[in-house]
Amino acid sequence: MKMNTTILEVQNLKKYYKPHGGIFSAFTGKENVIPAVDDVSFYIKEKETMGLVGETGCGKTTIGRTVLKLTPATAGKIIFDNTDITHLSAAQFRPLRKQLQMIFQDLDAALNPKMRIKAILKEALKVHRRLSDAEMDRRISELLEMVNLKKSKLSNFPNELSGGEKRRVGIARTLAVGARFIVADEPTSALDVSIQAQVVNLLRDLQKELSLSYLFISYDLRVVELISHKVAVMYLGQIVEMGMAGRIANAPRHPYTAVLWSSLVEKKSNESIKNAGNPNESQWGVFDFERPSTGCRFAPRCPVYHANGHPTICTDPATSPQLRKLDAAHQVRCHFPL
Amino acid sequence: MTTGPILKIEDLRTYFYSRSKQAFNRAVDGVSLALKKGETLGIVGESGSGKSVTALSVMGLVTAEPGIITGNIGLKTNGVQKNLLQDIDDYVKLTRDNARSVAVAKDNPRWQRHVDKVMRGVRGKEISMIFQNPKVSMNPFSSVGRQIREAIMLNTSINNRKEARERALYWLEHVKIDSPRLRYDNNPYGLSGGMCQRVMIAMALSSEPSVLIADEPTTGLDATIQSKIVSLLGELKSTVGVTTLLISHDIDVIKTLSDRVAVMYGGKVLESGPSKEILSAGQHETHPYTAALLASIPTARQIREKSYLQAIKGDVIDTVNLPQGCRFYARCRQVTKQIKMQCKHQEPELREISHNHKVRCWLYFDE
Known part of the structure; x- marks a missing residue:
């Protein structure tokens, strides 16, 4: 190695x-x-x-x-x-x-139940970098592709996703900031x-x-x-x-x-x-x-x-x-x- | 020894009405199972496949507002045959259209009373259950010994406190709790997860039930404790000989403990038969779902070579919008050209492919 x-x-x-x-x-x-x-x-x-x-x-x-x-x-x-x-x-x-990021153990506690998936990812992007809306959208679709998540899920709330999908969102969020x-x-x-x-x-x-x-x-x-x-x-x-x-x-x-x-x-x-x-x-x-x-x-x-x-x-x-x-x-x- | 199964579930359907979606969630959709005396039947499947709801339906615990339940659950003990869902049609009516349920009419309060009446003397006495989370399932303000004693006095002929206490200690010893006399006075929070699970098992067995339902008895415990609980259950199987319905998503646990197995997916049994035959990967013909499930467990070779795991693509089926054809079609890898149309549009029957081994798949229809 x-x-x-x-x-x-x-x-x-x-x-x-x-x-x-x-x-x-x-x-x-x-x-x-x-x-x-x-x-x-x-x-x-x-x-x-x-x-x-x-x-x-x-x-x-x-x-x-x-x-x-x-x-x-x-x-x-x-x-x-x-x-x-x-x-x-x-x-x-x-x-x-x-x-330095973390993928948390508890799927449900890690995602805000009142935010749509798009907002959750957007928030992560916003915290560390200032991006235009167009750039933001491009970055989000890039992230989704990386973790194999369907684009239609962006408008869903966390409780509408399955366990595997929630985990993907969690991973996408850590990647969003460039971990x-x-x-x-x-x-x-x-x-x-x-x-x-x-x-x-x-x-x-x-x-x-x-x-x-x-x-x-x-x-x-x-x-x-x-x-x-x-x-x-x-x-x-x-x-x-x-x-x-x-x-x-x-x-x-x-x-x-x-x-x-x-x-x-x-x-x-x-x-x-x-x-x-x-x-x-x-x-x-x-x-x-x-x-x-x-x-x-x-x-x-x-x-x-x-x-x-x-x-x-x-x-x-x-x-x-x-x-x-x-x-x-x-x-x-x-x-x-x- | 009686012939015929102790517990026979026929065409059990448990639906939940989802108001937001204006549709039924068909959690259990026509499940038939039979449990013979002394055997252990395992149910495996992913989360959302309807394993636990099947168990709860048998216990008569699905009476929450939106629940609907139809079918037959026959319980035969001491020569007395009982249908746990008798006269259920008087309270719950399903209208079917194209074999899909479309409307429901029910009388909730009367149904609730009716279920309680039927289940009295059955729940806890004839059928007892080990729940998934032992700590939550016990009263935190009462010592574990007292809780077992209570169960004994309620469910057996013993109605003397002292005798019941001795009996409780006997069962605590039986599930290998160290120094049971000391532990008797412990409250549940004073015990570790593994010990709590042992106490739960003792409590379930103390009423000497005909059928024991174990719902994920090892989930959430540490690996070292898990294997101890599995070997305890294995020992109890030979010493006490209780008929068990074992539910788990852990294939290894089912393989170790059960004689027969039913593989569930999306509320239906896709495959049933001897567990050794079905759960030994790649050695026998199985349903594509079972094969895929077995393949997704990391094998020793995959670990050694650090190769990729064979994941089942897609997600567990949504039981609200069920497809017309086979439930596993969307994730199935073994669909061939010849059967593709059938898979997509027509649901296969559960059919025997070898002795006692039934599979619900078009691959095994020769026509």
């Missing part, structure tokens, strides 16, 4: 949320924070797609939002196109904003398989045509593997494994990645990993963000930890695993990689 320049780099990004403590915590003076994103670093090159996978609540969407400065970062650095955008003010950031980097937050999760395939193909076509870079957030592992060049797997706010998509999917080194991939119903034949899954079911899906277990956060659910007879290195806070390089393009956060 031809190597391009880095378009986005994230260094040690942290996003902590402070829950509403109420009157009681004011007296105890205890500061409880939820580390939604905890020390995450990665980079995305031009024309590259990075997939971000993980379970609900692991911080995928928070990363997407923080990178686009939709929510301020607690610590760390976000560098877009050699500019540090972490601490730019809204006015300073405005010229860059059009290059170069797009955070796609679960773009296919609310769609049927047949429509999902259309959207995935569209996103890949657009990437080739317009040299876009994506941060593709999804819990659909197959789609992520298909569309991404590299994949980062997240668990409780941390990246536990990162590498080329094919490697992560076919030869995962972190136990969590293995569990995640084996959970695909289709790949049920992979019984060995499945059976190694944690017998203690109550741990599944119940995360206590406020008190992450000491040491490795995945240890309570980890099949390797249980198989190895609960080694203390996994739970000791002093030796909590760091993301380390296995080779040039593969990093893993585990003491006992598979």
